[in-house]
């Protein structure tokens with residue numbers, strides 16, 4: 403699956419489900435996507451992910467799991483020297 407980030411425009415070449423009970427799940431429209439390059443949140447559609455609305459973004463950034471995942475992505479890049 404090719405997923406282009408609407409924030410940084412990187413064409414990510416794979417997705418991983420964050421649910422440990424269902425790691426092979428495929429994204430459905432409305433699911434949240436976090437870009438592994440920039441950590442930007444987006445919303446899956448039938449096509450490429452779209453930017454979240456302001457209301458959606460507020461809800462996403464109030465979710466500790468989303469923020470924790472963004473911090474983890476940042477830490478991975480820092481440890482790899484990509485920071």
Ligand SMILES: [Zn+2]
Pocket residue numbers: 407408409410411412437438439440441442
């Ligand atoms: Zn991105």
